[in-house]
Amino acid sequence: MTTVESQLHAAPRNYRYVLTITVTVLVLFGWSMTTVSLNSVDESGMKVATNIINGLTHPDLNLLFNFSKQSVLYLLVETLAIAFLGTLVGSILAVPLAFLAASNIVPRPVSWLTRLLLIFIRTIPALVYGLMFIRVTGPGPFAGVLTIGLTSIGMLSKLYVDAIEELDVKVLESLTSIGCSTYEKIRFGIVPQLLSIFLSVMIYRFDMNLRDASVLGLVGAGGIGAPLIFAMRGYKWDQVGSILLGLIVLILLIELVSNKLRAKLVRGY
Incomplete structure (x- = not known):
């Protein structure tokens, strides 16, 4: 044994x-x-279910492949642009907030207040932000960009803070001992340690934002969500099938590319 x-x-x-x-x-x-009830499932319900399956398996190819502003390709590009710009805005704004929330950089009261602000930002759902921004800017992609940017700040700042608090301070002490300026310590001591982590987190958040941008269209914040809900309300299941097919392909491609980029960042640094 x-x-x-x-x-x-x-x-x-x-x-x-x-x-x-x-x-x-x-x-x-x-x-x-005990909460599952099949009493409301009747013949008409089964017919609707059959129509849904038939529509999803036979998508509207004309809607999928033409190049008008109502086509799936155009709306997917718009959704991609909303997610990209929103992630970029959120990533930039999250950097100063992350340094203000890092307990090894600023005094604890400042860190605590900043963390409280970030918790508040993360608490509110993206759809609520979308509805608020639509009242300010009107419906359209710009409201979607602002919503994605604001919702990204909470998560990105939290992950940035974790990276900042794990900085190797010995590098900074070495740079100080040889008389480096503050700029040189940031450029050669902090940026090389944080850059790859920050970029990896940004790519991961962009992957999430692409899915969120697809949903924001439901409240009028641009993207492919609005045509999707309109097609579902009109029982146009072939159009629903084409929109979902386009979304699946786009998300799979972004997932593949983002995974490769993140792997290269880890190996490169």
């Missing part, structure tokens, strides 16, 4: 713990199933 096997056999058997967890999960599952 190997050492691993002997340790495995010698390990205490937590049968009571496993039994308790199993019973709890089964009780919760049974309780959740």
Whole structure:
């Protein structure tokens, strides 16, 4: 018998713990199933479900491949632009907030107040921000860019702070000992440590913002969301299928590219 096997056999058997967890999960599952009701599913509902499946599997190719302002390609490019500009705005604004929230850079009261502000920003959903900006700027892509930018600040700042607080201060001490200026310490001591992490976080957030930008169109903040909800309300399931197909392809491509870029950043630095 190997050492691993002997340790495995010698390990205490937590049968009571496993039994308790199993019973709890089964009780919760049974309780959740009581809310499932199939009484409202009738013949008309099954017909609608069949129409949905048929429309999704037979998308409107003309809507998908033409180049008008109502086409899927145009709306996907608009959605991509909203996500990109919003991520860029949020990434830039998050940098000073992240330094103000880092406890190893500023006094603790300043750090605490900035973190409180960032928590407040993260608490409000993107759709609420979208509705507020639409009242200010009117419906359109600009409201979407502002919404994506503001919602990005909360998450990006939090991840930036984690990177800033893990800075190798020995590098800064070495630069100080040889008489480097503040600019030189930032340029050669801080930027090389943070740049790859910041870029990786930005790419990851852009991937998330692309999905958020698709939803923001539902409240009139530009992008492909509005045509999607209109097609669903009009029971035009072939158009819904073409829009969803375009979204799936775009998100898969962005996912592939972003993963490769992030991997290169990790290897490069």
